[in-house]
Amino acid sequence: MMTIQIDIHDVGHGACAVITCADGYRVMIDCGRNERWSPSDHYPWNSIGALAISNLDEDHVADFDNMASVVEPGLIIANPSVDSRTLQAIKFRNGGMGRGITAFNQMLVHLQPGTWTHRDLYRSWPIFLRWYVGWNNPAVFPTSTNNLSLLNIFTHGRFRIVFGGDLETAGWRNLLANPDIAAELSNSSILIASHHGRENGQSDEAMRIMAPDAVVFSDSAIQHGTQESADDWYRSRVPGIQALQPFGLPPDRRHVFTTRRDGSMRIIADEDGSYSLTTKSAQFRRLPGVIDVDLRRFLTARSG
Secondary structure, three states, rough: OOOOEEOOOOOOOOEEEEHHHHOOOOEOOOOOOOOOOOOHHHHHOOOOOEOOOOOHHHHHOHHHHHHHHOOOOEEEEEEOOOHHHHHHHHHHHHHOOHHHHHHHHHHHHHHHEEEOOOOOOOOOOOOOOEEEOOOOOOOOOOOHHHHHHEEEEEEEEEEEEOOOOOHHHHHHHHHHOOOOHHHHHOOEEEEEOHHHHHHHHHHHHHHHHHHOOOOEEOOOOOOOOHHHHHHHHHHHHOOOOOEOOOOOOOOOEEEEHHHHHHEEEEEEEEEEOEEEEEOOOOOOOOOOOOOOHHHHHHHHHHHH
């Protein structure tokens, strides 16, 4: 049975995750960095088949200049409706551009927005992974890049993981009006919460459609009370997954995982929908078709 590996890197208030397929093909979602870790130092030249930019904001592209020049992904994809002029207008309206966004915009100046392939290193799109993307248009959301996030949905057999970028509630609502996007989101396993789990990225409608087992935040240490309340909001909407415990100990169930608490994480997923999620201190496991007592209670409460 073929598996995929998903590494969610701890970059503080930023984002960087890498999916490694059975044939070694890697998809990187965002290239955020912090003072301790950067993707361009960790992943060698020509090791990333594709790089997806979920939001054109500095915390998602802080290492873009090094990724583009040192690692050289074979493929880069971002919201195809955002050109250089649009990006500059939004950024200068909201305080200017950092180093990562500046590097990305320099590429946009010379190339059409959307998908770019490296003339020498491009191999293909991933073969053993279904990759679906959705996006909003600047004509609908002209003032911020958050709702112009590239929604990334990856499906491996019966396992599905969703990367929400920095979508806010209105952005989710607009995307969900498209029945194809809503269908692709259904029956998800894991959600990487939009806008680092913040309140303005929450969508009841999206959560009902996705129905994930658990939610992951890529976020920094607690700085605002809304970070803690966001944990509670998501926790009440997912059944959670159980920790692997020694025999005889009561099961521990987690609903929300955060890089600020759990550090970097690794998910190993099989085609049958089973998967494990490993943090720095524990391992959790979800098996297909297994309904434990706590999960049954959650499903009963939700249907009632």
